[in-house]
Amino acid sequence: MPTGLISLAIGDPDMPTPGHIVEALEVAIRSGYTHYADRPGDPELRSALAEHLSARFGRHVVFDEVLVTQGSSAGLASTMLASLNPGDRVLIPEPTYSLYADIARFAGAEPVFVGQTSNFHLDLDQIEAHASDCKMVVICTPCNPTGAVYTRDELLNLGAICAKFGMLVLSDEAYDQIVFDGTEFASAMEIPALQEHLVYCQTFSKTYAMTGWRLGYVHADARIVAAANTVHQTFNGSLNAAVQRAALAALTGPMDWLSTIRRTYQRRRDLVVSALRDAPGLNLHPPEGTFYAFVGNDKGLSASEMAHRVQDHGVLVRPGTEFGPSGEGFVRISFSVADEILVQGLERLRNALELGPT
Ligand SMILES: Cc1ncc(COP(=O)(O)O)c(C=O)c1O
Numbered sequence: 001m002p003t004g005l006i007s008l009a010i011g012d013p014d015m016p017t018p019g020h021i022v023e024a025l026e027v028a029i030r031s032g033y034t035h036y037a038d039r040p041g042d043p044e045l046r047s048a049l050a051e052h053l054s055a056r057f058g059r060h061v062v063f064d065e066v067l068v069t070q071g072s073s074a075g076l077a078s079t080m081l082a083s084l085n086p087g088d089r090v091l092i093p094e095p096t097y098s099l100y101a102d103i104a105r106f107a108g109a110e111p112v113f114v115g116q117t118s119n120f121h122l123d124l125d126q127i128e129a130h131a132s133d134c135k136m137v138v139i140c141t142p143c144n145p146t147g148a149v150y151t152r153d154e155l156l157n158l159g160a161i162c163a164k165f166g167m168l169v170l171s172d173e174a175y176d177q178i179v180f181d182g183t184e185f186a187s188a189m190e191i192p193a194l195q196e197h198l199v200y201c202q203t204f205s206k207t208y209a210m211t212g213w214r215l216g217y218v219h220a221d222a223r224i225v226a227a228a229n230t231v232h233q234t235f236n237g238s239l240n241a242a243v244q245r246a247a248l249a250a251l252t253g254p255m256d257w258l259s260t261i262r263r264t265y266q267r268r269r270d271l272v273v274s275a276l277r278d279a280p281g282l283n284l285h286p287p288e289g290t291f292y293a294f295v296g297n298d299k300g301l302s303a304s305e306m307a308h309r310v311q312d313h314g315v316l317v318r319p320g321t322e323f324g325p326s327g328e329g330f331v332r333i334s335f336s337v338a339d340e341i342l343v344q345g346l347e348r349l350r351n352a353l354e355l356g357p358t
Contacts (some may be wrong), residue, residue: 006345008333009316011144011291013209015264018257021208024249028242037241040229041068041217045244048251049217053200057189064222067229068244070236072174072203072216075228077103078235079199079218082227083136083168084109091130091137093122094324095145095294097172100138101324109135115326119285120146120294122154124161131165139188142175145323145332146294147287149179152186159193170199177207177258179289180266189219199224206291207258208250215239215247265291268335268342275346281354291336294320296329297353306331306353313352315345 016022040046046066053061069075076099084090086108092100094113101111112134114126120143127137139158141150150158162169171188179185188194203216218228272293273286283296297306303319310317310331320327333349335342 005314005316006337006341006348007316008335008337008342008345008349009318011206011334011336012211013206013261013291013336014338015209015261017209017213018250018253020253021210021246021250024253025242025246028245033241033245035241036238037244039233039238040225041066041239042241042244042248045248045251048248049219052251053189053219057187059189059195061219062222065219065225067218067225067232068239068247069216069218069232070239071205071214072172072201072218073099074232074236075201075203075216075218076100076170076172077106078228078232079170079201079220079224080104080109080136081107081231083199083224088135089130089133091127091134091167092324093127093137093139095120095143095320095327095330096138096140096323097144098322098324100140100170100172113324113326116146116148120148122150122158124154124157127158128161131161131167134165134167136168136170137162138170138172140172140174141188142173142179142185142287142289144175144290145292145318145320145327146285147290147292148285149183149185149288152184152190155186155188155191156193159188159191159197162197163193166197168197168199169194170201172201174201174203174206175290176202178262178265178291180269180287183288185289196221204247204250207261209261210247210250213240213243213246215243265335268339269293271339271342272333272335272346275343275350279350279354282350291334293333293335294327294330295333295349295353296320301329301353303328303330309352310349313348315348315352317349
């Protein structure tokens with residue numbers, strides 16, 4: 001049993017990167033991929049990504065519509081900075097990943113937060129009410145921190161709103177391979193009405209346990225990709241050449257790894273749900289995807305009080321307000337840790353939060 005401080009705060013898979021990807025990196029380094037790489041990305045990787053997206057989503061994606069980035073963090077930053085002007089408004093359904101609002105502000109744009117439905121799905125009425133004066137809406141599906149997976153119908157309706165108002169949609173689908181209970185994952189890439197309005201952001205970090213390798217990619221209209229490339233070059237220069245060759249191996253190599261991670265996260269997600277769903281004073285919508293659970297309380301504790309109490313019991317979690325104003329009264333836990341650590345962390349968390357307000 002773990003005895004020290006337990007961190008359920010970080011979204012980093014605990015499993016090692018699959019062996020064939022590591023081997024591809026070694027081969028790439030020995031083969032001389034040790035110099036500056038092409039700026040928008042390794043040409044073979046860009047082609048493979050265009051082919052992969054075309055085959056997966058039944059769309060015709062071409063080379064110039066793909067930009068390889070320094071993790072999806074840089075994909076998000078470079079596309080948002082390339083698309084937004086100071087004073088633009090960016091619609092952000094929240095709670096959601098905090099980087100979107102940070103980047104919007106960095107671009108001089110204004111984040112416009114809208115809450116979600118009671119089960120953390122898109123509130124399309126609110127989105128439509130703000131769409132006419134927003135340039136972009138940013139969605140995260142499956143959603144960090146809530147675990148919601150937006151349905152195809154929600155995305156179809158969002159597509160109709162974006163088409164009506166000419167609003168861009170940035171869809172961050174970092175956790176697309178991690179869904180539970182047979183939930184169907186629908187990508188914004190599959191929505192015809194979004195074809196002209198979509199910036200699609202993806203990463204190797206979560207699916208392939210490659211957070212430390214720092215590689216992601218973006219697909220959008222070639223003009224957005226060209227502008228994003230200018231921003232990306234300015235901040236990041238060229239990407240690690242050998243890592244891009246390893247990413248090629250991830251993309252084209254064996255896929256049995258995916259069923260392994262799905263089984264692992266499903267088991268851990270079930271541990272979380274059974275520990276917390278009926279815990280007195282706590283509430284939880286079972287996550288439909290990701291490796292996060294968003295845990296609320298009905299005792300009137302603030303997000304920061306919850307996080308502090310939990311820390312006093314030896315567990316680190318994130319206060320829900322990091323993810324937007326609607327995260328008040330919640331904490332986010334990450335279940336990307338070994339089962340025994342998770343079980344111990346959940347027990348401490350229950351003990352911390354079942355005490356009632358001081
Ligand atoms: C929703 C989401 N998008 C993007 C990222 C950034 O990932 P990376 O920069 O490692 O690709 C994260 C990381 O936690 C995330 O949760």
